[in-house]
Structure formats: structure tokens, C-alpha cells
Amino acid sequence: MKYVIIGDEETVLGFGIVGVTGKVATTPDEARRAFRSVIEDRQTGIVIVTERVADMMRSVVDKYLFAESFPLVVEIPDRHGGKPDRPGIKEMVNTAIGIKL
Amino acid sequence: MTQLNCAPTKTNLLRLRSELNFAQQGYELLDQKRNILIIELLGIVDQAVDFQDRVEKMLKKAYKSMEETIFDMGKLKVQYVIGSVNIDADITIRSRKVMGVDLPVIETKFTDHSPYYSPMGTSFWIDNSLQCFKKVLEQLGKLSELKISVLRLANEVKKTIRKVNALEKIAIPDLKETVHYIEGRLEESERDMFVLMKLVKERLEI
Numbered sequence: 001m002k003y004v005i006i007g008d009e010e011t012v013l014g015f016g017i018v019g020v021t022g023k024v025a026t027t028p029d030e031a032r033r034a035f036r037s038v039i040e041d042r043q044t045g046i047v048i049v050t051e052r053v054a055d056m057m058r059s060v061v062d063k064y065l066f067a068e069s070f071p072l073v074v075e076i077p078d079r080h081g082g083k084p085d086r087p088g089i090k091e092m093v094n095t096a097i098g099i100k101l
Numbered sequence: 102m103t104q105l106n107c108a109p110t111k112t113n114l115l116r117l118r119s120e121l122n123f124a125q126q127g128y129e130l131l132d133q134k135r136n137i138l139i140i141e142l143l144g145i146v147d148q149a150v151d152f153q154d155r156v157e158k159m160l161k162k163a164y165k166s167m168e169e170t171i172f173d174m175g176k177l178k179v180q181y182v183i184g185s186v187n188i189d190a191d192i193t194i195r196s197r198k199v200m201g202v203d204l205p206v207i208e209t210k211f212t213d214h215s216p217y218y219s220p221m222g223t224s225f226w227i228d229n230s231l232q233c234f235k236k237v238l239e240q241l242g243k244l245s246e247l248k249i250s251v252l253r254l255a256n257e258v259k260k261t262i263r264k265v266n267a268l269e270k271i272a273i274p275d276l277k278e279t280v281h282y283i284e285g286r287l288e289e290s291e292r293d294m295f296v297l298m299k300l301v302k303e304r305l306e307i
Binding site for chain 1: 139142146149150153156157160163164167168171176179180183186187188189190191192193194196203205207227230231234235238241242244245246248249251252253255256258259262
């Protein structure tokens with residue numbers, strides 16, 4: 001199985017260097033369409049999505065993160081850096097189990 | 102605490118008692134499940150945070166290098182060179198079950214056939230970018246495995262806690278209260294009957 005990337009042009013180009021096929025998405029519509037075509041491919045193992053693109057289709061991404069076991073979705077920051085208001089892993093866990101680590 | 106609405110009869114008492122028993126068993130099991138999930142979660146959360154920091158740092162470097170590459174060679178030429186790069190990343194995804202939660206285990210195998218392009222006419226930066234992105238990709242499999250595991254475990258913990266609380270704070274007290282009420286009523290009517298019998302006996306003896 002392979003990696004597939006959905007993101008802005010530079011990110012897709014960058015991951016292209018190491019042989020990851022990618023789809024460029026700049027609008028929510030494009031993102032949704034790209035995501036759908038990517039998950040239809042049985043060869044897709046891990047979908048790499050930039051945070052900005054993931055935000056355009058939050059509900060679809062969340063569904064695949066939590067409910068479906070396959071394919072896996074991972075979010076990475078794009079070249080403008082991560083979003084400042086993004087909850088970290090620790091905060092997410094804290095809210096889930098109600099105690100501070 | 103609210104009492105359940107049912108008639109104070111022996112049948113209902115027996116039914117409610119077995120229900121209470123069942124609820125308590127369920128509560129114990131869910132409590133154990135919650136503890137196991139939290140232990141599992143605490144085990145990987147530090148690792149996940151560590152990995153994320155590392156990958157983000159590497160990504161930043163890779164993006165910077167990519168920018169330089171594009172400045173140096175132009176997008177078109179970069180795309181042209183990319184076409185000749187021959188790296189294959191093959192992922193195997195297995196899954197590991199922890200208390201009914203599917204956690205992925207990812208193994209990535211790289212097959213690499215270098216050199217890819219002539220060093221003539223290509224920039225130093227593209228080699229650099231290639232190395233950077235390769236390093237990122239190597240770590241990305243592990244990162245996604247950890248991150249998804251954390252997300253799924255946290256979600257399951259949240260659900261389990263809600264169930265445990267519902268049982269502990271509502272279902273079990275309600276059932277206990279109702280069982281107590283029915284027991285009281287049954288005893289009361291028993292005593293009533295006893296007194297009645299005594300009276301009847303006394304009357305008969307006169």
C-alpha cells in the first residue's frame with residue numbers, strides 16, 4: 001500500500017520528490033473530491049493531509065479518523081507552519097479523561 | 102435518585118434484583134476497561150507528542166529546502182526531475198486490539214534505486230530536499246500510528262467514562278432505591294397480614 005498526499009501545491013511537490021503521489025486542493029470542493037477519489041483507491045494506505053486542507057472538510061476527515069479503520073489519515077502542518085489554535089495531543093487527552101497529565 | 106415506576110410485587114422485586122446485579126457486574130467490567138484504556142493511553146501519549154515535535158521540526162526544514170530548490174531551478178524543472186525519482190514506499194498495516202479498539206500498527210519498507218538524475222544542471226538544494234523529505238516520510242508512518250491510536254483511545258475512554266458514570270450515578274442508585282422501596286412495601290404488607298391473622302385467631306378462640 002502507498003502514501004497519498006492532499007495539500008497545497010508546494011507540499012505535494014515536496015512529497016513528490018520521495019515518490020508520494022499527491023492531489024492539489026485549494027477549495028473545499030476540490031478537497032472533498034480529492035479525498036473521495038483517494039479513498040476509493042484500494043492501494044491507499046495512509047492519506048497525508050495538510051491541516052489547512054483538513055479543515056476544509058473537517059467532518060469527512062473526522063469520520064475517517066475515528067470510525068473507519070482504513071485508510072489512515074494523518075494531518076501535518078503545511079509550509080506556513082502549524083495553526084496556532086490547534087489543540088495539541090496532550091490537551092485532547094486531558095479533555096478526554098478529565099485529568100491533567 | 103428517582104424511584105422506578107413499578108408495582109411493589111414479589112415478581113418485580115426478583116426482576117429488579119437481577120437487574121441490579123447485572124448493572125453492578127457491568128459497572129465493574131466497564132471500570133476495568135476504563136483503567137486499562139487509560140494505562141494504554143498514558144503509555145503512548147508522551148511518545149506521540151515527542152514524535153509530532155520531531156516530525157514538525159523536520160518538515161519545517163524540508164519545506165525551507167524545497168523553497169530554495171524552487172527558487173533555484175523553477176517549479177517546472179523540479180517537476181521534471183521529480184518524474185525520474187524512483188523511491189517506493191510500501192506500507193503494511195496490521196491492527197492491534199486493545200479492549201475492542203482497533204489500533205493500527207504500521208510498517209514501512211522503502212525500496213530505493215538511486216541515483217535518480219544527473220547531478221549536471223540540478224541544484225544542490227534538490228538533493229537536500231530529497232534527503233529531508235525522505236527522513237520525514239520514514240517517521241511519518243510511526244507518527245500516524247501513534248496519533249491515530251491516541252485519538253481512538255481517547256475517544257473510547259470518553260465513551261467508557263460516560264457509561265461508567267451513568268451506571269454509577271444513575272442506574273445503580275435508582276435500582277437500589279426501588280429494590281429498597283419494594284422490600285419495605287412487601288414487609289409492610291406481611292406485617293399487616295400477620296396482625297390480621299392474629300385478630301382472626303383471637304376472634305375464633307372466643
